Amino acid sequence: xxxxxxxxxxxxxxxxxxxxxxxxxxxxxxxxxxxxxxxxxxxxxxxxxxxxxxxxxxxxxxxxxxxxxxxxxxxxxxxxxxxxxxxxxxxxxxxxxxxxxxxxxxxxxxxxxxxxxxxxxxxxxxxxxxxxxxxxxxxxxxxxxxxxxxxxxxxxxxxxxxxxxxxxxxxxxxxxxxxxxxxxxxxxxxxxxxxxxxxxxxxxxxxxxxxxxxxxxxxxxxxxxxxxxxxxxxxxxxxxxxxxxxxxxxxxxxxxxx
Numbered sequence: 001x002x003x004x005x006x007x008x009x010x011x012x013x014x015x016x017x018x019x020x021x022x023x024x025x026x027x028x029x030x031x032x033x034x035x036x037x038x039x040x041x042x043x044x045x046x047x048x049x050x051x052x053x054x055x056x057x058x059x060x061x062x063x064x065x066x067x068x069x070x071x072x073x074x075x076x077x078x079x080x081x082x083x084x085x086x087x088x089x090x091x092x093x094x095x096x097x098x099x100x101x102x103x104x105x106x107x108x109x110x111x112x113x114x115x116x117x118x119x120x121x122x123x124x125x126x127x128x129x130x131x132x133x134x135x136x137x138x139x140x141x142x143x144x145x146x147x148x149x150x151x152x153x154x155x156x157x158x159x160x161x162x163x164x165x166x167x168x169x170x171x172x173x174x175x176x177x178x179x180x181x182x183x184x185x186x187x188x189x190x191x192x193x194x195x196x197x198x199x200x201x202x203x204x205x206x207x208x209x210x211x212x213x214x215x216x217x218x219x220x221x222x223x224x225x226x227x228x229x230x231x232x233x234x235x236x237x238x239x240x241x242x243x244x245x246x247x248x249x250x251x252x253x254x255x256x257x258x
Contacts, residue, residue, distance in 0.1 A: 005044050009211045012038060013059060013218030020060075020164070020219070021067040021226025022233070023183060023242045028056040028156075029119070029165035031215070032112060033249050047208065049108040050100070053159050054206035055215060057097060057197040063219035064164070064191035068184075070227030075136075076184035081177065084142050085149035086192035089163055092153020093193045097200025100158040106257070112159040113257055115166060116250035122169035123243035140175040148174065149189070157197045164190040165246055179238060183230055 016031035032052055040046040047055070071077065100108060148170050149163075156163035167186045171177040177185070201207050230238060 004042075005039070006214060008039060008042060008044065009035075009214045010218045013215030014222040017059075017063040017066070017215075017219035017222035018226040018229075019241075019245065020063045021070060021187075021223035021228075022230040023168065023226075023238060023245075028060050028159070029116060029246055029249055031056050031059065032159060033252055035211075037252075047211075049105040050206045051208045053097075053100065053108055054201040055208055055212045056159070057157075057194060057201040058207055058212045059215040059219055060164075060190065061194040061198050062216045063223045064187050064194055066220050066223035067187040067227050068191055070224040071184035071187060076181050077188055078138060078177070078181055078185045080142075081140060081145065081171075081175075081185050082188045082192070084146045085167070086189045088146040088149035089153035089156075089167070089189055089193040090196045092150040092155075092196070093157035093163070094153075094196030094200050096154040096157025097197040098157075098204060099154075100200070101204040101206065103158065108159055109253060109257055111155055113250065113253040115155050115159065116246055116253060119166045119169055120243070120247040120250045122166075122173050123246055125169075125173050138177060138181060140177065145175055153193055153196065156193065157200060163193050165242075168242065180231075183238070187227075 012031060012034045016028075016034060019030055035047055035052045035055060036049070068077075103111070149167070152163040152166045152170070156166065164186050167189055168182055171182040171186060172179065
């Protein structure tokens with residue numbers, strides 16, 4: 001392994017995990033295209049879509065865990081939401097990650113492109129102003145939350161994501177959860193989802209261990225730093241950053257597919 005390659009993989013993991021902690025997503029929405037495109041751009045061997053999804057799945061497990069730890073205090077974690085959406089997304093992510101071995105490389109990329117496009121559209125839907133609502137008064141439709149989490153789990157399990165980039169707009173737009181509670185709680189749900197995704201990828205031999213370990217180290221450093229930054233930024237700025245990142249990623253993936 002060459003030092004420049006190690007630094008490249010570390011920086012991809014660091015940037016993705018910083019954004020992960022800051023915005024309440026697992027970070028795969030950013031790390032997936034970075035792992036797919038940056039190494040070959042710099043002259044290194046390219047990872048296949050299956051390898052990228054496997055590396056992302058394992059790394060997201062640690063990035064989301066580090067992010068949740070940073071948010072453990074402050075009352076932003078909604079336990080009821082974590083139980084209903086976490087249980088459903090865990091089942092879905094295992095089914096999706098295990099089933100992904102039957103898809104072609106292009107099939108995995110198409111699933112990723114569809115998920116990113118849906119998330120991008122949802123992020124630009126006008127949201128009700130609910131950020132001033134007391135955290136102990138937040139309610140949601142439990143059945144709807146569980147069904148949506150199951151669907152997200154299946155799709156995100158295929159691409160090695162934990163679904164945070166879809167869970168965030170769903171929680172903001174459909175379930176009406178305040179932004180800071182959404183960010184903290186989605187990290188916890190993402191962590192649960194990534195357990196199923198990681199097991200499925202490991203069982204089907206889709207994980208390249210060396211880059212995965214490098215990115216895990218980067219995530220344990222960067223995710224708590226991102227969470228700290230997320231607590232101080234204006235919620236509208238956080239939503240805008242996430243919307244732009246998801247839209248840019250969706251456009252890039254679909255340009256390559258088409």
